[in-house]
Amino acid sequence: MLKFKDLHIGFKGKSKQEDTLLFKTAHQSFEAGDFVALIGANGAGKTTLFNTVLGLHKALKGNVLIEGQPLKEISREEKVKFLSYVPSKFSGIEHLTTYDLIALGRSPYTNILNRLTENDHQRIKEVIQQLDLTSLKDKDTLSLSDGERQIAMIGKALAQDSKLMVLDEPTAFLDYNNKRKIMYLLHDLAKKNKQLIFISSHDIELCFDYCNRIIAIDSHAKELIHFNTPFDKNEVIKSVFGG
Amino acid sequence: MTSKKKYWKQSLLLLIALIILVMYDLTLGSYAVSLQDVFNGIFRYNETNSEEMTVHVFRFPRVMTAVFAGIALSVSGLLMQTLFQNPLAGPYVLGINSGASLLVALSTMSSFHILGSDVGLVFSAMIGAFGAGLFILISSLYVKNKISLLLIGIMFGSFAGAMVNVIQAYADPNNLKTFMLWSFGSLQGIEFEELGLVGGLVLIGLFASILIIKPLNLLLLGDNAAHLLGINVRLIRLFIILITALLTGVITAYCGPIAFVGLVIPNFAKMIYKTANHYHLLFGSALAGAILIVACDIAMQLLSPYLNLPLNALTALIGAPVVMWIIMRKF
Numbered sequence: 001m002l003k004f005k006d007l008h009i010g011f012k013g014k015s016k017q018e019d020t021l022l023f024k025t026a027h028q029s030f031e032a033g034d035f036v037a038l039i040g041a042n043g044a045g046k047t048t049l050f051n052t053v054l055g056l057h058k059a060l061k062g063n064v065l066i067e068g069q070p071l072k073e074i075s076r077e078e079k080v081k082f083l084s085y086v087p088s089k090f091s092g093i094e095h096l097t098t099y100d101l102i103a104l105g106r107s108p109y110t111n112i113l114n115r116l117t118e119n120d121h122q123r124i125k126e127v128i129q130q131l132d133l134t135s136l137k138d139k140d141t142l143s144l145s146d147g148e149r150q151i152a153m154i155g156k157a158l159a160q161d162s163k164l165m166v167l168d169e170p171t172a173f174l175d176y177n178n179k180r181k182i183m184y185l186l187h188d189l190a191k192k193n194k195q196l197i198f199i200s201s202h203d204i205e206l207c208f209d210y211c212n213r214i215i216a217i218d219s220h221a222k223e224l225i226h227f228n229t230p231f232d233k234n235e236v237i238k239s240v241f242g243g
Numbered sequence: 244m245t246s247k248k249k250y251w252k253q254s255l256l257l258l259i260a261l262i263i264l265v266m267y268d269l270t271l272g273s274y275a276v277s278l279q280d281v282f283n284g285i286f287r288y289n290e291t292n293s294e295e296m297t298v299h300v301f302r303f304p305r306v307m308t309a310v311f312a313g314i315a316l317s318v319s320g321l322l323m324q325t326l327f328q329n330p331l332a333g334p335y336v337l338g339i340n341s342g343a344s345l346l347v348a349l350s351t352m353s354s355f356h357i358l359g360s361d362v363g364l365v366f367s368a369m370i371g372a373f374g375a376g377l378f379i380l381i382s383s384l385y386v387k388n389k390i391s392l393l394l395i396g397i398m399f400g401s402f403a404g405a406m407v408n409v410i411q412a413y414a415d416p417n418n419l420k421t422f423m424l425w426s427f428g429s430l431q432g433i434e435f436e437e438l439g440l441v442g443g444l445v446l447i448g449l450f451a452s453i454l455i456i457k458p459l460n461l462l463l464l465g466d467n468a469a470h471l472l473g474i475n476v477r478l479i480r481l482f483i484i485l486i487t488a489l490l491t492g493v494i495t496a497y498c499g500p501i502a503f504v505g506l507v508i509p510n511f512a513k514m515i516y517k518t519a520n521h522y523h524l525l526f527g528s529a530l531a532g533a534i535l536i537v538a539c540d541i542a543m544q545l546l547s548p549y550l551n552l553p554l555n556a557l558t559a560l561i562g563a564p565v566v567m568w569i570i571m572r573k574f
Contacts, residue, residue, distance in 0.1 A: 054471060080473040093463050096519035104464060107457055108473045113522060114457040160472070 001196055002053070002164055003029040004224075007062035009049050019060055022048060023217050025224040030198070030213070032163065035190040037207035038200040039240055040217030046200040049217075049224075050168055053198070054085055066164065080108040084157035088169040090149055092142035098152045099137040102127055105159030127158045131185070147178030151185065158189070165189075167199045171206065179203055183210040208233055216240045250516060250523040257530035261310070264537045268306045269298065271544040276302070299435060307438050308430045309536040311445045312498050313508075315490035317532025318452055320505025321512070321524055322483045325459050326380075329389045330573055331566065333506030334372070334491040337396035340502070341403035342375025343368040343495035344426065348407040351422050352414035369492030375399065376484035428499035428555035430540055441493060448490040452525055455479060455486075459521040501536075502555055503562020508532040510569060535561075 010021040022045035030036055040046050051057035053064055055071050064071040066082045074082065084105070093101075105127075106120040116124075128137055131151050141149060150170060157165050170186070171179040183203075187210040190197045201207050207214055214227045218239050225239050269281045276284075276294050283289065284298025316334060323332040323339075334340055346367040382395045411419055425432075433441055452459075458479040461469040466476050494501065512527035513519075539557050546552055 054467075056467065056470070076470070076475060077473050079471070083471060085468065085471045087465070087468065090464075093519055095513060095517050096463065100519060104461060104472070107461055110457065112454060112457060114460055114520070 001030060001032050001067055002198070003027070003063075003065040003068075005063045005065055007052070007064065008060040009045055009052055010060045011048075012058065012060065021060060021222060023219070023222045023224055025062075028215070028224070028226055030196055032194045032196050033190055034213055035187050035197045035211045036199070036213045036215060037211040038198070038215050038217070039202070039204055039207060039236070040200075041219060041240060044217040044219045044240075046217065047168065050166060050198075050200060053166060054083060055079060077108070080160065080162065082163050084160040084162040084165050086150075086153045086157050086165070086167040086170060088167075088172045090141075090153050092140070092144060092149055094140065094142050096141045097138050098133055098141060098144065098148075098155070099124065099128070101141050101152050102133075102155040102159050105156040108160065123161070124159055127155045130158070130189075131155050147174050147181065150174065150178070150182055154182075154185065154189075158193070162195075164196045164198060167197070169200050169202065171201060171203050179206060183207075186210070204237065208236075250518065250520075250527075253516060254523070254526050254530060257527065257534065261530055261534050261537065264534060264541065265306055265310065268309070268537050268541050268544070269302050271541060272297065272302055273547075301431070304433050304435050304438055305430045306537065306540065307442065308433045308498060309540045310533040311441055312430065312494045312501060313504065313532035313534065313536035314449060314529040315445045315494045315532075316501060316505040317508035317512075317528040317535075318449055318525060319487040319490045320507075320532075321509040321521070321528045322452060322459070322487055323505070324509050325462055325521065326480060326483045327383060327389070327392060328463070328465075329392065330510055330569055331389075331393055331506065332396075333503070333509075334487060335500065335502045335504075336393060336400075336506055337375070337379045338399035338403060339372050339375045339379070339487060339491050340495055340500040341400040342371040342373075342378075343492050344371070344500050345403040345406055346371030346374075347425065347496060348410045348422060351425070352410050352418045365493055365496040368496035369488050372492040372495065373484065373488035375403070376488050380480060380484055425499045426555070427553035428501045428558070430498060430536075430554060432497040432499075437497075441497060444489060444493045448486050449525075449529060451482070451486050451489075453522075455482060456521045456525065460519070463519055499555060502559045503566065504532055504535060504558055507562050507565045508535060510565070 004025040005027055007025040008021055009023055010019055013019045038046055038049060048057060052059050066074065102124050103116055106116060106123060107114055109120060110116060128134055131154065133152065133155060136144060136148055141152060144152060170182050174182065183206045186197050186199065189195060208231050212229050214231060214236060216225045216236055216239050218225050220242065227236055266278065270276050270278060276298060280294040281298050284295040285303050288299045289295050320333040323334060323337060324330055347364060350364060350367045378399060379396055383392055386392050386395060458469065458474045461472050461474050470476050508531050509528045512524050512531050516523050516527050518524065539554060543552050543557065
């Protein structure tokens with residue numbers, strides 16, 4: 001479903017010689033139902049890879065393919081059906097309830113006045129049920145706890161009905177209990193909804209427990225290395241953080 | 244479902260309040276006029292009846308101007324607050340009014356008379372407002388901090404103010420007087436025949452804002468999230484600045500730089516509607532804004548035998564404490 005084709009991730013300089021290459025990826029592909037974690041040291045380029053996948057950053061070379069289509073050829077309106085995104089921190093918006101937040105995920109399907117149809121309300125209710133948010137649906141997003149807010153944002157992404165969900169460090173600002181809860185939830189969603197879920201994380205131990213695939217940025221070799229379950233923890237850690 | 248009805252009910256209440264205040268305001272002035280004469284003055288105008296003439300020539304334009312100014316400034320304020328994700332944003336604070344003032348000063352007081360006519364005045368105010376809006380928009384790409392952006396707006400406002408001072412220093416005394424009176428803010432600047440033009444432009448701005456309700460709602464999530472939900476963020480930003488320039492420009496040209504309404508009213512609307520949906524916030528802000536300026540006009544009319552209060556002084560007297568309150572609560 002998602003393919004990296006000879007992708008070079010980095011920043012463009014003034015000329016080709018001045019380009020900063022962070023890492024290369026060989027051909028890699030990810031399928032629906034995969035729960036993939038991207039790990040790497042700080043500054044290795046996790047966010048840059050994510051931004052490239054989201055189409056917010058241009059790759060130095062190569063292509064990101066979604067269902068065979070190069071990402072750059074997909075229009076903004078169409079991209080909505082392929083990609084949804086959850087930032088690592090959402091601080092809440094005054095007077096925006098959990099229900100309204102999840103409803104914003106339906107907005108690509110609504111008319112110009114953002115009016116929700118019966119169908120949209122149905123989908124929002126399903127999402128609320130699946131994420132067990134019923135008791136929080138009328139609560140102001142500003143008054144939710146960090147963990148609840150993260151789940152509500154996942155709900156917004158779910159309501160978007162995209163094939164691929166990208167989450168930037170979804171566990172970064174949470175306590176241990178909530179970290180596990182979110183990881184379990186994502187693991188479950190990937191399986192049940194047949195979505196491809198793509199996260200970046202520093203919580204490597206949790207990724208070992210819940211993800212079925214890990215890709216790691218090796219900053220020395222400037223390459224993206226791929227691991228499948230069962231993971232050899234030492235090998236993964238060695239490849240990212242060295243000896 | 245029920246909550247939607249609640250919003251409409253609130254809007255209906257505001258509308259009724261507005262209509263009552265407008266009717267009351269129409270009877271006020273240097274002498275009281277009956278509602279019957281008000282009706283005749285608007286719909287069955289007869290020049291020989293002095294009461295009807297007063298209503299037709301002075302009061303109806305004055306009250307309608309108050310309504311249009313309230314709608315225009317509040318809607319601009321709401322758009323600015325969403326665009327910059329900042330509850331303290333507004334056309335006055337961000338220097339949009341000052342941009343308009345600068346160009347109005349240039350066209351009324353300098354020898355630069357290309358834009359001398361009335362239409363020219365409106366047009367130059369819009370250009371000034373658009374220029375200031377664009378300046379703030381570009382600054383916002385570099386300055387991420389909300390308070391810093393406000394400071395840039397305030398600095399831009401002082402800079403434009405200083406330029407106006409320089410122009411004033413060289414101005415002809417008659418032109419200077421015209422400009423000073425304009426800068427106090429007044430609702431008397433629009434004649435009956437011009438109401439159609441001003442009202443039309445304000446309605447165009449309001450209608451254009453309704454068309455971007457969805458992007459406005461999504462902008463609350465931040466630029467990246469809005470982009471990934473299918474919004475062309477750059478285009479929408481420019482569109483917001485254009486609408487604000489149109490609304491603020493036309494009102495500033497005719498009524499002078501009216502302070503604080505655009506900042507206070509959207510916050511008030513958010514407080515009573517308790518929603519983040521711009522569909523309701525737009526109507527709420529427009530209605531509440533109209534109510535505030537009509538109420539200010541009523542206050543000015545009632546106080547006029549004892550005290551001549553310029554509009555701008557009155558809105559600042561109300562607005563400044565509200566702004567302090569918002570700062571204490573939110574920052």
